[in-house]
Amino acid sequence: MLLTTFFNQFNQSAVKLSSNTIILSLREGYIAxxxxxxxxxxxxxxxxxxxxxxxxxxxxxxxxxxxxxxxxxxxxxxxxxxxxxxxxxxxxxxxxxxxxxxxxxxxxxxxxxxxxxxxxxxxxxxxxxxxxxxxxxxxxxxxxxxxxxxxxxxxxxxxxxxxxxxxxxxxxxxxxxxxxxxxxxxxxxxxxxxxxISDTVATSTFEKVSLQMIMAHTLWFFGVHGDNAYHILAPVSYTDYEVLAGLTSYNFFSVFVLLGGTGCIWGLIIACYLIKDAEHERSIARISAPLAVFNISEVMIYALPIVFNPYFIIPFLLTPILNGGIAFLLIDNGFLVLSSSESIPWFTPVILSGWMATHNWTGIALQLLLIALNVAIYYPFVLANKRLNITGKSLDILVKRYSAGLSVEGQAEQSFASAHSKKLVEQYSLKAVTDTLNSGALALYYQPKIDPTTQKIIGFEALLRLIKSNGEVVGPWFLATLEHNNLMQVIDDFVIDQLEVDLGNFARNGFKPKISFNISPQNLLDGGYKRVVKAFSRYPNQVEVEILESSYIEDFDATIDLVKHLNEHNIECAMDDFGTGYSCLSVLSKLNVNTIKLDRSLLPEHGNSKSVMLYQHLAKICDELGFNIVAEGVENDLHEDVVKKAKIQCAQGFLYNKALPFNIVLELLQKQHKP
Known part of the structure; x- marks a missing residue:
């Protein structure tokens, strides 16, 4: 019970650490x-x-x-x-x-x-x-x-x-x-x-060896090239000394401590291969192995990663200490006899370096024993990392399936690291979303916008849907998780690309319907508007971007400039969900959008006379200010009656139609335009 409690606390701390912006940025920077x-x-x-x-x-x-x-x-x-x-x-x-x-x-x-x-x-x-x-x-x-x-x-x-x-x-x-x-x-x-560290204070060899192992590996864990940094910062007497008679610190670390490179990487590589279904870890190990032959460990340290990964801090520090302690005791007590004091280059492969140092099988045997112990130490931590960290594989598949470009690549590592939530129960949320998306297919459906008086279709709103592997069509329940992990651009790219394709198909069938769609506000402001202009400027006044009311609250000036830019390219804008809590009537006079969409929450229930009056006056104010008005969420005859009395000429909701696939929408248009 005590061990379980400790491990849970460790996991929670690990999640917080790996989600930190500084840690995340360091990881991205070093991987680059x-x-x-x-x-x-x-x-x-x-x-x-x-x-x-x-x-x-x-x-x-x-x-x-x-x-x-x-x-x-x-x-x-x-x-x-x-x-x-x-x-x-x-x-x-x-x-x-x-x-x-x-x-x-x-x-x-x-x-x-x-x-x-x-x-x-x-x-x-x-x-x-x-x-x-x-x-x-x-x-x-x-x-x-x-x-x-x-x-x-x-x-x-x-x-x-x-x-x-x-x-x-x-x-x-x-x-x-x-x-x-x-x-x-x-x-x-x-x-x-x-x-x-002081040159004036007598320090034992054991203390020098311990300090060098701990300091260098600690610096590595924090992203600093530990070996070089230690040699730069520490006095020469702490970096170039004899561990034992005829055994320099250089040879000691190269031959008997850092087997495979900093962190005793051979033990980690083998541990990755031993764990079933550890695809991410194995793929990094496969890339690292040829370099580890020559004791180059950077790929494993930065790509697995070990840097700032709390699941690896213990074995990363423990394995060199264990190797150094065992080697020191065996050599000091005569169980291992060195035959040469010549410098053995750090890039000499394991086994060969053991033979060069001893000219005997005992040197090789010691290296193999130490590697086996390193594997045993790393194994449970690799297993914990595999179980509790979400790999980037499912994210890569998602990007390849739904994004037309490489624009989200820069955020992939961010999503990989920040996917963890503070609560353990949420650690698998992103994995569940990506698995669901990758097993199904995204699609754009279109909800008709109706003139409540004539009952004719006057436009559509493009809405995202997920077609599951069993054929069931569901709404985009996954958007909050993707937004939390900074992956909304994947969805936005899909929506823009698919809408562009569908507009072309509408045109080939002789129709030019006006279609509105949503895009993540942050992506839009951060440069997504460029993609919108590129895709839809050739469909003048046919596309309308729906902008959340909250966008104006968060950055009013930038949103005003954005709307102006889109309008200049014949792309209209609508304020979506007006009345959901951010509403300020004084803002209406400053807006430059073309359309106001009145949120369904404003529609009265059970004939509430005050709600009816408020709805009608809001519609009148918006109309007199020159905005087009869309009534959202019209679900029954009462709602429609209120909308008609408010003289609103565009409404959408389940009373008229739910969101429909492209082929059904095309049939509706063809039917409406028959003479």
Whole structure:
């Protein structure tokens, strides 16, 4: 019972951690850098094997290539992390990273100029590559929200120009704060480091080995290249020393501790293969295995991922400690005799390195024993990760099936990480949605809009439906889950694409019906309007975008500009669900939409005279302000009678028709237009 309680608490903490915006952005940023890590490692290996630099003077710089790569690593990390953090905070994804890089270079001393020219001091950048984006991006978001710091309000200049002019004061304030605070942060860091590590205090070999294993792996877990960062930050006496007589720390870690690379990755790879149905883990293991032969572990660390994955923190720290402790005891007590003190390159494959160190089967046997123990340690944690984390596979299928482009690819990892809810019961909600969507098929149905006086069809609203594998047609119950996981763009893309196809089919049959449709407000404001214009500007005044009333409350100016832009391209707009709680009559005079859709909740029940009067007056106000009016939710004769008395000429609801498939709608139009 105690173990179960602990594990449940751990799961809840893991969910909160993996859903954090900073953690999510770091994971995305480091995954984006995987090609860089692999290419840099391969170039280093090729130079080591074939001695390219010494064989041709044209490539002499390759001797220092590894040093150059890891000197630039803080800057590369900074840019990648800044981009994804600004994206997830809904900041400008170019302006924010530029600000971060500027503050980083100006305040840390990472780049400096002396008599020899422009130089890089990677010691000054290794930790700020994480701290600087966090501080700058969150500060920029805060200052950008202060109206007093905006240079330009609503004016005749473009929205794009206005947005960037309004960044000037926030940029200045963030830069000044960074320059002011950074020296104090640096002093604090130096104080902490000197308190932990000092050349003047006698330290045992065991303490040095333990500190190096724990510090390097902890830095790796937090996304920092732990081995290089530790060698940069720690004194030489803590990075280059003899573990035992004739055994350097370099050989000790390369041959007997980091089997497969940082985190003892061979144990993790084998554990992934042993677990049934662990498709995601196995796929990463298959990619990682060829590189792990040469002790390159970045793919497993960033793609599985291990970085900021609470399910792997224990085995990731425990396996090297176990390997180091067992190897140290066996060598120190004479059970394993080393035959060579020559440096064995870190990229030497396991088994070969064991033989080179001992010239005996005992070295190989020890490596195999340690790998087996690593597998046993990793196995339960891989199993827990597999059971409690939702892999990206079902999301990939969903994107491929319903999205015409790659525009949601940038959010796939975000959805992968943030799919977990705070409650364990909700952890599988996204998986349930994607499984349901992938087993069925999305479709657009059309609900007729009727003139209540003539009973003729005057338009349609396009509504999303799911056709399940058994043929049952259901409403879009899954939208809330997709919106929570930032995947609504997949659905919006499908709706736009399908509506464009159907409009073409209507035209080929001689009809030009006016059709309204919904799109996620956030996607629309974030650039989805461009796709709408591209798809429907060739159907002038035939398409109407329904915009939720809440969009005006959240960003009134941006919504006004958006409607104006769509109108300029002959695409009309309607305010959807007017009267659902956000309504403010004073707003009506400022709106530039073409149509107001009165929500069904405004229709009176049981002949309530006050409700009837309110409905009629709202309709009259909207009409006198020049809006077209649509009565939603007309379900009975009483509703229709109220709508007629309010002189509304367009209504929709179950009294007339439910949403219908395209072929039925086409038949209705053909029937109505028969002479």
């Amino acid at each position: 850098l995987i090609p860089f890590f692999i290419v840099a490692s391969v170039i280093t290996l090729l130079n080591q094997w074939f001695n390219i630099a010494d064989k041709t003077g044209n490539h002499v710089f390759l001797n220092e290539f590894n040093l150059l790569v890891w000197a630039l690593f803080p800057l590369i990390t900074l840019i990648s992390f800044s981009y994804y953090l600004s994206k997830n905070l809904q900041l400008h994804t170019i302006a924010a990273p530029v600000l971060v890089v500027t503050c980083f270079c100006a305040s840390t001393g990472y780049v400096y100029v002396d008599s020899t020219g422009i130089n890089v001091d990677n010691k000054s950048g290794v930790l700020y590559s994480i701290l600087m984006p966090i501080f700058c991006c969150y500060s920029l978001r805060y200052f950008s929200s202060i109206k007093a710091l905006k240079l330009v309000g609503i004016s005749t200049i473009s929205l794009f120009l206005r947005k960037h002019l309004n960044l000037i004061f926030p940029f200045l304030l963030v830069s000044m704060l960074t320059l002011l605070i950074t020296p104090y942060v640096s002093e604090l860091g130096r104080f902490i480091l000197t308190s932990m």
